[in-house]
Amino acid sequence: MEQLGLIADIGGTNARFALTPIRNIEAGGDLVLAESDLIAPTALNGAEYGTILEAIEAYLAGPAKDYPRPEHSVMAIACPTDQDQITMTNHTWAFKVSELKATLGFNTLKFINDYNALANAIPQLDENSLIKVGRGEAVKGKPIAVTGPGTGLGLAALAFSDVGPVTLETEGGHAHFAPTNHVEIDILSFLLTKYERVSNERLISGMGLENIYQALAAKAGNESQLTAPEISKAALDKSDALCEQALAHFCAICGSYAGDVALTIGAKGGVYITGGIIPRFIEYFKLSDFRARFEAKARLSGFVEDIPTFVVVAEQPGLLGSAAVLNHMLNHA
Template sequence: MTAFASSPASPTPAHAGGVRLLADIGGTNARFALEPGPGRFEAIEVLSCHDHATLADAIRAYLALPQVAVLHGGIRHAAIAIANPVVGDQVRMTNHHWAFSIEALRLECGFDTLLVVNDFSALARSLPHLGDQKLQVGGGAPEPGAAIGLLGAGTGLGVSGLIPATNGKPGWTALRSEGGHVSFSPVNEMEVAILQYAWREFEHVSSERLLSGAGVELIYRALSDRAGRPGEQLTAPEISRRALSGECALCDQVLEAFCGMLGTAAGNLAITLGAQGGVYIGGGIVPRLGQRFIDSSFRSRFEQRGRFSGYMAQIPTYVITAEYPAFVGVSAILSEKLSPAS
């Protein structure tokens, strides 16, 4: 399986240091790819995090796959985007049990270079290169050279952004944000009720508690409780399936609440960053909603800013439709690390 591969008619040169290993690690899945040359990703595989005791085990399992092993003669340089803060050498995942030392992992896997970065910082770096692999929701047009916002709901809620370089050279700086853990802010009576229900389970209710897969399930329990009829214990995929098939009005109400909350969060990010270059929505949940997301209150809630509604209406919002965009960003970060001028 290949994503963002160069055309066979215009082959890209090979990396001087050999094939590179790239990974995008979330709380549920670990995505791996080999990059033999700039922007050419091959042997893309998705492994379940829960099937491997450690990240090193997952890396070894990927490299041992027959379709992967034949494509490289040993990896010298690797880069990992991970759904977690990366500060210093020690990494302990928020939404999974993996914990590791970056240097110890590098030595264990035999890499010369191992770069570990936040997954949404890597995803942010991919935004200028998406081309038509995005879907605009609502109106507005991007202002060239302006800041860009990014958030995405999946196992957790990732947040980042791009700020134009200030050193006189073209380029961007990706923010290392943990904005998914800001306190959730309700905007109507229903969301107040959802927050009050969530307080029964959590002392601090962050945006991630509701804008994530587990959050969809929490919203379902809260709305069932509000209706006075506790519902079944449903998973987020089942809630979405019932909503999209028209089987369950309550499940559809859950999705609508989720999309509205995401619109508010996206709008908050746009105002905070002055993101007149647009706000992009990634993560695993929204792209699967298709037309239901476009028809939802997401965009109206994004623009719902009182005196600033006109300002917000000019900012475009996009859903990322690329299948593996984080590889583009983490590849760029690794290339900068290995550049002689860096």
Template sequence: MNNNDKKIVNLIADIGGTNIRLAQANAQSESQYTDIETYQCAKFASLIDVIALYIKNKNIADTCINACLAIACPTDKDIISMTNLPWEFSQKALIAALNLNSLTMINDYTAIAMAIPLLNDNQKVKIGGGETVAQMPIAVCGPGTGLGVAHIVPISSNGKSQWHCFSGEGGHVDFAAVDKLDMQILQHLKTNLARVSYEQLLSGYGLEQIHQAIIAINGQDKVSLSAAEISQQAVSGKCPVCKQALTQFCKVLGSFAGNLALTLNCQGGVYIAGGIAPRFIDFIKNSDFRVRFEAKGRLSNIPKQSPTYIITEPQPGLLGAAALLLQR
């Protein structure tokens, strides 16, 4: 039996440093994916072992498998080495070992970006004003372990309206200080860093560095807190320094997100993803996030038009991988 005679299975995955989530893309499913399973990466020697187990458990070995795998690292070469796992593999070897009909490897933020047009009001929270302009570019950034960035633009293919993603390393552009505290934090970070990117502030360790910088600026005794502890104490109001750190984090995030709105005239919206921002949505709403987002001088009309959202969908990577695979 050749592949033309076999049942087609659209296999998708969201591969992180701790967990890998596998599922099957299904246009008839409300969420566009079914049969989700989560595995702990540390329990497996390789990516092939995990996917092979899923294929076996779901009894889909004798099918025509088209796979789209989202992974948190560059995917433009055959050999892929994961940053936070000792997994290195060849895409060609993966196809051969798992007998795949096709394989598409995408960056995790490509997947998240592709999920955005599918999000409903229960999967996102609007921050501030602005209204979506249809068929305009959309940007997404996500403070988490690092700072992910991607853009999607509408295209027409074979008479159908679709989306194309431009991924990159936008989180590593130079940090631009806006107010006095930004400048003081920048000077503090430059005592140890030759170059300060936005990721040095807009990430888990970035929030920690903002906190440490403010302590040093204030001449206080050093206190080491995790990003989760800083945000918790800021939201609860227990620690003024933590509140100041999180407040500045929100300001810097607003400035960066506003820069993304300008880059491709993203009047389709700018979305905040990642594991950090959803923890303190109300704090962001009450911060100067949107003020800094809109403060772009002569071109402030663009970010003022652009709405901003925090993504609350728990599996945007799978949703986006499904969207891309079904679109193709």
């Protein structure tokens, strides 16, 4: 039996675990993994476990009990991972990586940011896991960018070298929002009454859709408060004109931001949109102003118009990316 490693994708609600095969990567060759290669993928409710150690041991003693105990692990987690001490932002778990590694008896234990995992998943995804929006073709070996609205707005990039992919973890979702027309200037003006600083995340996320709607409502003299799911539902069934405007602006602003990402990173390998929001209205998104605004870069439009944009619809990209990181790490140790 081939060697197996433990991988995880840990968020504020669910802690997803699986086992991954450890494969030899030939010199100059590419890693080939698929979601179907992952063994015993399982989602545990994090609230049911007092510590991350309890959750890991529950997985190893349960869904993974019929397999040899792994010695190596990479875990993606939705919080900063640059220190030995990890304290989750949206969960009660807090721990030291060094102590956890020793207690588990692992030879290798590495925690990575959730968008690091998403970036590393992209080269392993097949065409069924991606929905292309607009024109352009990815250039093999050129950098890729991964971003997208969810609870927040993450951003990572992947560059390629002779010793495998190099991940760039960023906080680019918190860069300043740049309005491109008078309506967006009005939205920015409204948000400046709520926030000291208005970042892209304030508009391109679940709360972002709500912020856009509130700004448009205030302009119209309407004080109604709706949640993001309520706004998108009313927009899609065309029952509320203000909700329709909010969703349209949301998609357009997302396009401008994604185009800025492509310019900043030189993402000739493509820009990949992740997160749980956009797949809920993918057909609307494909027909929105997203791609037109992605390409609307005046003198630099020629740079971005051939860069493809994709929406990621894979089931377990976080686990797949963690598996890729673990394989590359062990092959180049």
